[in-house]
Amino acid sequence: MLRLVDISLKLGNFSLRNISFDVKQGEYVVLLGPTGTGKTVLLETIAGLYHPDSGNIYLKDLDVTRFPPETRHLGVVYQDYALFPHLTVYANIAFGLKLMGETDRDVRNAVSKMAHFLDIGHILNRRPRLLSGGERQRVALARALILRPYMLLLDEPLSALDRLTRDRLRRELKRIHGEIGVSILHITHDLSEAFFLADRLIIMKDGAVIQEGNPEDTLRQPGNRFVAELLGIENFIPAKIGPGGQVFLEGLGTSDPPLFSPEPGEKTDSIYLTIPGWAIDLFPDKENGSYLSQVNMRIVGLNRTEAYMEIELEHEHGARLSTTLSWREVTMLPTPIKFGKVIKIGLLKEGTYWVPGD
Amino acid sequence: MISISGKKGFRFAFSFLSILLVILIAVPLLRMILSADPEVMRSTIADREVMASIFLTLRCALWATIACAILGIPLAYLLARWNFPGKSLVQGLVDIPVMIPHTAAGIALLMVYGRNFFLGKTLNEIGLDFVGTETGISLAMAYVSLPFLVNAAKDGFLAVDPKLERVARTLGASPWQAFFRVSIPLAWRSILSGSIMMWARGISEFGAVIILTYHPMTAPILIWERFQAYGLKYAKPVAVLLILLCLLIFALLRWLAEPKKEM
Structure with a gap:
């Protein structure tokens, strides 16, 4: 699905060094690393918001290294969810479909289906400002998922939540992954989050991948x-x-x-x-x-x-x-x-x- | 309410100083408006020359604002989002017109757009004359008041989280669509209030306008001319009328630009 080959990028204080890994169809991959290690920059590079200095990014075997973000079909959910504050929940979710020129009726149907799936039907007319953290996350997920992206890129999606909500929503993420089967690349610094969700773990330090494998093996045999x-x-x-x-x-x-x-x-x-x-x-x-x-x-x-x-x-x-x-x-x-x-x-x-x- | 020691004195001092300033601003305006004789006001409104000059002023300032919005919003966005060599120089340049004496600005404009310079001459040949025309008035107004619009718009864009634009891109928006559907709607209050400021500043412009264009006469020039030629008694009603009209328009626009209560 996604393959990174030797990605390097220098951006202000962050640098990514020779990063290579892949995410298979339907796989849930967690990128684990301490804060400030360049995980978000890597995610944004995959999304096309930055171009790497060297290396290649393949999506479905197509080299998309120089493609603009709007052509990559990747859904991004940021830590603070980045909902459009001037739009209602409905318009947030409908944003991408409207850009594609879908008819109002199709948009309405798709949004109501997605809202039902994520149990946010009752807040469609509200503004993001008035939502709880958990609701915001669902809206951000709905906004990304409604476009049927090749992959979801999640940037610390649970870090801004209180513990109870976090525990609930990580089960929810697992459910979504199970039901839709979308490939997910999830970055976090939280160990239990990583173990809870990951099919495979990739560990990053100082802008480089230092170990990868399934969680059990990694835990049994840490590389250093x-x-x-x-x-x-x-x-x-x-x-x-x-x-x-x-x-x-x-x-x-x-x-x-x-x-x-x-x-x-x-x-x-x-x-x-x-x-x-x-x-x-x-x-x-x-x-x-x-x-x-x-x-x-x-x-x-x-x-x-x-x-x-x-x-x-x-x-x-x-x-x-x-x-x-x-x-x-x-x-x-x-x-x-x-x-x-x-x-x-x-x-x-x-x-x-x-x-x-x- | 729990009283923190010294809080009363602090509040009193600040309130006192603030009230003093508010009085300083309000008294001259009130004195002028209240002393207006309704009879004289009526005849002033009926005075064709006065009304024509007021509308000319509003119109020229509006054109100036619209033109500067088209050129200034991209510049404001650029200053808010991108880093480029010479950025602080550009920022400084944008601020200069508010800092120099406006008569000096008018003379500088005359030297470029007058017929003695190739640019003015060329523009004149294709029908754009800046001396003694409405175009000239608009140009002078634009030059000295554009910082209000550009700076307000820049602050507006700075307040928009760039992540929102990035998310828009990942949702399929081109850079243009992200700009018009996310950045502009989120910054528009700042842009609008900057535009209002610019328009107001344009309407009140005297120094730069009079150098480029004495006739047709804008309202500030008319007021000045009547004051010079006939004295306070004849200048005052025009001034009162201009102030009242401006207050009315700006109150209305401010009201439009205010954040409305949302659900």
Whole structure:
């Protein structure tokens, strides 16, 4: 559907560097990256609002790199929705169809169908100024979808909403994608949004794509520390390489037996073991082979939230780890955990990964 | 109401100074209008020369405004949206006419559009004469009052989120369609109020007009001439009539340009 080949663009403070990826027919692709990494510029470049300095953009195998935006058939929804404030909701949705010279009757039918689909039939006569955030988003979606675009480009579409509305609307986005089957490229800095919606994740940093893949694989095997942090992995233990290629974890003492280097020939000057919270077994009860290592650690912090308990652990050599348990898991522990207590924990092989520093 | 300490004094000082200024503006106008003798006013309205000059003034200023809108709106948009080398120079140039003495502006215009310069001569040959004509009046009015329109329109365009134009493009609008369907409707209040300002400024123009065109006589020149030749008593009714007409028209236009209550 959409294919970017080596897109580069310098625009003020932003630059895009050699970006290549594709979005397949009907796919929901989420572009994840921190704020200020050039995601919006990339989206606008795909929409034709900027021309790249080099590289090509293909839509349905047609090179559209130099096409003006009005010929690309792409629907754009901005973070603040950019509804036309001088037009009613109806006229906003009808905007594109009227430009195409559709008859009033066809426009009316199409708008009322779309309004029904997105449940905004009751606000068609209102002005955007008076709508709630959720309503604005639906209107912006309706305005784009009514033209049956090849693709929807969503620029942080949920960031301006309160939490409840956001949770509701991301289910709604999933429904729309499921029912219409339109290809979607959605950019966000929000991890759970990305995991909730993505068929495939593309991770961007400083104007370049640094990793892509399906969410599960990406989470299991982040390409480097930046990606791991972006994916919300809590623990990073720096490691040293021994003379025989063994790896020793800093601050966890000498492991027994020494841990072996994961991949021969990999860059080893700066390497980390990433340990997601769920890969820390507080009372190891599985067979030894399941664990990378088992170590004694002291409980140095117990922090509560409404949904879970965060447990901070410290090794006598200084390494710190943290993990979270749901309240239900806390009640099911074999012995209660107390502040200051030393417990033996196991680091599950499954879930722990070596990543290069950057 | 909770009173913050010092708030009363602050409000009092500001109200006092504001009222003072409002009085300064209003008293001369009121004094002139209230002292008008209805009998004299009636005969002034019946005075063909007076009415002709007032309508001439309104008409010429209107033409000037329309011409400047056609040329000035694109310039305003350009200044609001694009960066180009020499942009601040262009912006400065646009502001110059309000800053220089208008008689000087009139002389500068005469030197270019008069018959002693090739441009004036050429235009004269194709039938556009700027000295002693309505065209000349309009030109002088346009030159000195165009900054009002251009700057107001520019501010209007600056207030339109460029994202709205971009979205319009992705919805199938050409740059022209995006401009006419999104930018203009959203900036039109500013453009209209700038146009009203420009028109008003054109109507009141004296210095530049008198240099280019003494006859036919615009209302400000007529007032001046009657004052010179016959004195205050004869100049006043014309001035009152002009002021009343202008107030009426601008009140009406302001009302039209006001944001109406929306649903």
